[in-house]
Amino acid sequence: MPGATRHGDDVGRWLAAQRRNWDRLNAEQQRRLGELGVKKASRARKAAAKTTTKSGPRTGGNAFQKGLQALAQYVAREGGMPGRGAVEELADGPHRVGIWVGNQKARRDRLDPAQLAALAELGVDWAR
Template identity: 30%
Template sequence: MTAQRVGWDKLSGVQQWMLEQVLGIEPAGEDEKPKPRTSQADKWALHLAAARQFFEREGHLRVPRKHVETIVAGSEDGDEDQEQRDVPLKVGAWVSNQRSRAASLTPERVQQLSKIGMRWA
């Protein structure tokens, strides 16, 4: 039933009517709907921004493995539907993982990390 409540707009008028009138089910409110999933490219961009923020503050990218960096994420292009929020990211583990996966990273990503002081060895 959760699927019907959340996907109410995708149901036909007859389905909506039956759910409301026969079963007493109403559409889910905005606060009940799941958050949209974050793409891998968006996750990369968030972690890269956190690593850049750490580098600008500390002057190096020798991040302790357990370090959590909080960045402000949200609307940068004026999209009013997306509010700004603090996002804590495990940037220490992420930097360590990127270092160990250096051989499989794209040249563009290697360049982005090198630009902010990544030590590859």
């Protein structure tokens, strides 16, 4: 279990690595771990291949639209940009609009021109 520490060392992470890299261990290491009840990790299923492309809008476009809606609602009510802790209530529940704006800024090089234009229209200065 990663996170279990002893004298500042993450023993859980170490143990997970031993199980994951079992075939790289020598016979003596495998034997000693086996005496402690440690076994080779079961083979993980391969993740499905990504089907999205690097450029253009992603499948998360709905999330972007929800964030944009929350930002528009906040700006209309408050007249300025939200702080990091701002939460906006939409029909489907609360949206952490302040964090969302920060995330968009961090990812601005991956936003398409239409997304940047929508943010700029709401007054986001870094999107211009």
